[in-house]
Amino acid sequence: MSSPAERFAAARARTAWESTAAGRFAGSLGFALDDFQLTAIKAVQEGHGVLVAAPTGAGKTVVGEFAVALGLETGHKTFYTTPIKALSNQKYHDLVARHGAANVGLLTGDASINGEAPVVVMTTEVLRNMMYSSSPTLTGLGFVVMDEVHYLADRWRGAVWEEVIIHLPPSVQVISLSATVSNAEEFGDWLTTVRGGETGLQTQVIVSEHRPVPLWQHMMVGQQLFDLFVTDGSGGGTADVGGTTRVNPELLQRITSAERAAQSGGWRRADEGGPRGRRGEPRGSQRGGGRDGGSGRSGGGRGRGGRDSREVGRGGRSDRTRGYSDARGYRGDDGAVPAGGALPGGVASRTQVIERLEREGLLPAITFIFSRAGCDAAVQQLLGRGMRLIPDQESVAVRDLVTRRVEAAAVDPRDLGVLGYHDFVEGLSRGYAAHHAGMLPLFREIVEELFTAGRVRAVFATETLALGINMPARTVVLEKLVKFNGETHAPVTPAEYTQLTGRAGRRGIDIEGHAVVLWRRGMDPMDVAGLASTRTYPLRSSFRPSSNMAVNLVAQYGRERAHELLQSSFAQFQADRSVVGLTTQVRDNSTALEGYAEAMACDRGDFREYGRLRHELSELEKKQARRRQAERRSDIAQALEELEPGQVIQLDGGRKGSMAVVLRSPKGRSAAPELSVITSNGSLQRLGVAGFRDVPEVIGTLRIPGHFNPRSPKARKDLASALRSSVHEHPFPGPSDRTRATAPQDTREGSSGHGRSNTTAQVEELRARLKAHPCHSCPDREDHARWAARWWQLRKETDDLQRRVAHRTNAVAKTFERICDLLAGLGYLTEDGQQVTPQGGRLRRIYTELDLVVAESIRRGAWDRLTPADLASVVSAIIHEARGDETAEPPVPSVEVAEALGEMAAIWREVQDAKREHDLTGDRELDTGITWMVHRWASGRGLDEVLRGGDLSAGDFVRRAKQVIDLLGQIAQAADGDLARTARKASDAVLRGVVAADRLD
Template sequence: MELDLFAAQLSFPLDGFQAEACRALESGHGVLVCAPTGAGKTVIGEFAVHLALKSGHKCFYTTPIKALSNQKYADLVERYGKADVGLLTGDVSINSDAPVVVMTTEVLRNMLYANSPTLRGLSHVVMDEVHYLADRFRGAVWEEVILHLPDDVRLVSLSATVSNAEEFGAWMETVRGDTEVVVDEVRPIPLWQHMMVGRRLFDLFDTTAQDADPAARLVIDRDLVRHLKQRQSLDRYDNWQPRGRGRGPSQSSGTRPLPRPEVIARLDEEGLLPAITFIFSRAGCDAAVAQCLRSRLRLTTDEQADEIVRIIDKHTGELPKHDLSVLGYWEWREGLERGIAGHHAGMLPAFRHTVEELFVKGLVRAVFATETLALGINMPARTVVLERLVKYNGETHAELTPGEYTQLTGRAGRRGIDVEGHAVVLWQPGVEATEVAGLASTRTFPLRSSFRPSYNMSINLIDRMGATEARGLLERSFAQFQADRSVVGMVRSIEKDERALAELREQLGGEDSEYFEYAQLRERIRARERQLERQGRTDRRGDAVAALTALRRGDVIGIPVGRRSGLAVVLEPDHDPTDPRPLVLTEDKWAGRISAADFPSPAQALGTMRLPRHVQHRTARTRRDLASALRSTGIVAPTRYSKRKSPAASDRELATLRRALRDHPCHTAPDRERLSRIGERYNRLAREVDSKRQKVAATTNSLARTFDRILRLLAERGYIDTDGGVTENGHRLMRLYSESDLLVAECLRHGTWKGLSPAELAGVVSALVFESRQDATTADRGPTPPLQRALGETVRLWSALRTDEVAHKLPLTREPDFGFVTAIHMWARGEPLADTLLAAGDRGQALSAGDFVRWCRQVIDLLDQVHQTAPDPEVRSAAAKAVGAIRRGVVAVDAA
């Protein structure tokens, strides 16, 4: 057996789940393996590589991110040699014809759509971190690959522990055929849960109770509970005490969290380093490292520091010397020499890779990281520390879910090094032990599909299989599989509710009774009132939209409600008849776009003010000066705003229904109130049943309906011909893999980007990939007239596309963001890194080097696509030159 030969080459015996999955794979089955972080799932992927090589076939090993692909490539090269292993990550291509190729999942998806000859001879595909298909931005790629791979390719899907593994496996069985699900929930390294309160480290759970009965319910440690009660008493006493001379809050009780250097030193005393401390902000990670550097904390010997310097030079030797200070190199290097580092997406990739290697080698012993480190990078630690149980999710501050807690703490415990791992939550005022225990003891992490048809996906499906087959494929997706399962439960619920409705009807005397008629009359009145309320809202919005579209540049208006209420001046009008969003500046120095939702009563121009020809509203000084000028106009915002009269007040139908209710015989019946309550229950339940029926109808074939809407829009715009075939423009769209794919295709089709220099083309392309960390903007029109024209035309095409998307009830293409235009234009023209980072920043803060490189790479990626697809040879040439101009300095080093 090949498994015996493979296992004999390993330095450790296979665990039960590994052996079970490998046996299934050798027997010709596909496998889905769900196991905790660090359990050794990749061994099964490596066995698939072994099987492919032994049979003379190919194996593709896919990962969700480039860093993981690079890491896996290095592992496989060490095992099989450079000749047999290749790497494809979009911007890197090494030995692509090798029998084993490591790649990002997007690369494989693109290969499948292009029918790449590289697919010939493929027998196995490993999909590492397949639970990424829940990612709302990129998750659809995983399902596309699973659905499109030829049936004879064996799929090895490796996932973190999910609570609905059987459901996911049942879907895989449906779409891929014979698939064995292997679930292992036992961590190879036991995890101990702790809370650190001040300098004291407590077990979270009472382990003695568990030792006596392993099946017993988890009990919070009594010493911890008692100590926290004492802390809370000290807090209350301290808050009651009057503030004396020089005394600040909480200084006497010592209830503040321990400073970070002291936390690390305390863990070191307990033998719990190396440790990863998760801090949910990049600035927080950098501040933590700076705090440690200001202390006397040192975690390395002189010999280790020498080794660290050697590894630093290996990774960063090619960085331009004149950029080192701008990159924060010397502070970063000092931290590493002392065994301390940060790790987040804002760091230069070369810096991150250095930290990863030093941590794995045990030379860096304290890392402060954002949660992105928990997404598969091989950086396990003895201990994971959580400073807070709340993180910003992009929209609001939200509490950690049990799944997120499990994923983060899963980094604790290094296989083959540690006998146990440790998770430490730092106590803060307001944190309850029961809250931490709830997170630590819950293992619910359901996998939910994020699959939705896009323009690029739809046009590729049409070209490959036609509309009918494509609908069938969409209906086989995991998203539709889950939706259909939810429909089954909803239908059962409807059946139960209908039985309850029948019982309530009987209590009212049946459908022909006067009481039932009376109840229905009340329901008709309620429905008419709701209808009139909706009509009023629609009319109010229509008035608000009309008023917004009539505004001109320089008009001063009053925003009636919300955080932005008060005076504002219009910087950039918007005449979109469906959803105008003019750009304004308020008297409080806020600049952004407003919408009809901000105006319960229509906006009115209260006056006008002169504006500079070009308003750089993203700079604080400009906002401050304009806000001051606005306040000095003497225009006063109204204190009261007129409100439209409710349509219900003059509605004849509603008046007739109310009169009929008063005249009904049951209106004066002695048991009217009792029966009315029954009638209300009946009507409420009937409304719920109707809502559920609508959900069932909407859920059934929902993806296919979205697909049909996309096809109608593409046909209207000339990407699909009258016979359902793909046009020349459609073939261009097939090769554009971007969040704004159709907008890019429209810009190329209309020649919007003709006549631009390479730097100008880079600038306009950046508007379709960049996302500002603050409010997006389209006000900064670029540094040159041709670029300003191109950006203006791009926005016009986007606005027209959005109007069509609204009409077809499709998700909206996001607005172009000009926040990176000036910076990428400067960089492509050869200007210094320091100036470029400052131009790319916000509110006077320079953009981080890591973010700069990341956005440059995304611009390069889209420019490469433009180079391949643009119909105009000048645009193709400018795109190729732009790529070369951007790929210099720090960008070139990290693209190598």
């Protein structure tokens, strides 16, 4: 028991704490702060910048909210920046509820509300633009909160975060909030470097890996729910961050059984078989009935290992996270699944998954599908099964709320059909909905509001939901572990997995959260375990200067000072750190090269020269081998393309089971031809060039039934039987009669072909020079040669290191200098590149990716003769980027638009030529995919007519329309006279109906 003096001292300390701004803020919250939150707000109170890195849902935004409160108390402005408008809108409402509408403003591309308020929420781009224009709104700025600051790794928009951090005055405290990253200290060091300034205050790095709500990891096999992990401690279903975690042996056993059953075509119903515990439940599963309606903790499989356990150490993710092909399981990209949402390959249907989660008490849940069409299809599947997750009385209240929101937004009733409104409302009234970027923003906001309020119990979402929006659930479900990353389908990374599953577990509501991965054929539980247990997510800069950035920097700081500023970017900071290690390695290699040179010295002559000849000969011979291999691959590819369905080919040199009948052959000479075949043992295979050692031999033909379904195990088995019977009853021609599958006559050997004969002559010449060299007759030649080989290998590695050092040293500033030279040549900077010209002043106001194309179009008058609808149409070609499923080729709205697009295309080519001349990365091409739609919309046509015949969803169209409005606003500021007026009229013409429906007023 403490003494009276100790109690008195504690009371005094408590009183002192409660009298501070941090103490008053903490006392107003109604809940106790965690240690990392207390540490952070104390640092902010002391005047430091902070970097807070913590898991999703840990409560790091409390630190940003304290900065807001401190700014109001001390009379300083606070800007709260976010990466996306939806998060800005959400944070605006949160802060208005706490501090009142008079104290909080909002600035995004869509809305401008009370912009001179002491607290303003904004997207990061808005702050960047304010800084470059020296906006008076910056006066009195004391705090900037950068929510989701890890977004600076984004390849397209990440540079904005670094620009803001570099250019903010040193007196401004920066509060950076980030997801957990493994190099937080490195990022903090950089922040201290660029933010120390005259104050000398460091940026304090506060890292927390603790989740306030424990996260349990599961896999669902069929309709059975298994813990992913077993451990020796109390955290059975959670990933052990500090040590080794074993994958549940019962899960492994069940998956092995499922794989065998699927291969034999004998997959049982998803709810049959497998090890079972009490009351018929699968052992190791999570059963409902726990506290707060959550899941209880069944003991099966926890706290004990077993001989079948497989271990995953920290960061122990397999490097082969396998997805699944459409030949083995559901791809899910188009949402096309059988009635009821059943997924092939023994995977539970979407309705079955939701039903199981409801029985277990694991709703509300977010199911990540990674496909917009898949999200919409999931809702349709639940509607088709008549599923209801909320009571009738709640349904009526939900319908009333949606009706009021849509009426308040003034959505044209004629547009409701094309917006999918009726199915949207029906799903919401039953407790479920989709959430993706293809939806109308207003609809997404309604889903977020109802889900947060507990009125929607199941949401089917794409990964965009995970980007900072406060929408946690009790459970997160992942249908697959492969997603489209903008260029290709790639495995989900550990960082993405953590961000997605981080939505599970509502602080203050749930005692635990749950992550569920749906198993399907080909999915290795060790890959899932690796994703769940990896904690290494380095933050990498994506910073790169642009033309707009260059003119703004030169205008504000001058070229020399701008050069110095760019040297302080996080990109250069990371490059310089890596150069230190590379330079050390170059120095060590140089010492080793001297030793190798001494070891290969020969008294008969210059062995370094002799070694060079041997090295050149070896490289030429390798080149010959690679060419022969490439020619072989080319021959195989040609043969594959010319095969026909029904032809029987020989595989793998005639081993057992090596015959196959062709189902589908690649046509059109694709870059990577792939052949679909059924082998004589009944397996369906896809074979590319790598699957053949030599050109495949055609040994006969076999009729394929017209109704043949390669996905049917029975159909494959019957066809394989027919193939074997044909071989038995009517043997195909013997080896002497076989012909290669239309293999081209190889006339390239020997001296045919100038390239090859030239290489052969060089080889022969080098061999002759080697034999004539004095060192060739040295009795210790091969000993010397071994050292020479090591010398050449190390010399090659060292040269590569030196090139990397040269490339990274001052890389950002060098790029900036090349951009300045380009801009000087185009007239946006003076000839010496030291000052901005009037044309450069226009470029300063244009922030789009194709900034130079826009500036040149304004300068050359490419848009001077256009109507407002025409201008909106051509501007859309600058901002639009087609998704992979957009295939329509739209007509050109008018002759004037066609002429303007032609002139813009010529400008684009000239800009690309100029960039190549200055060794700069080129730009993406113009995309006219929505010019017709935007023209019709700006001309006053209805939404149904605008979208008819196109591939764009209503939500995508609204988003693109807002981007068009944003660029038109930039053009209005950059241009003069008639074009500026036309741009403003065009903006007004686009900003109507559903495009204006979700604006905050």
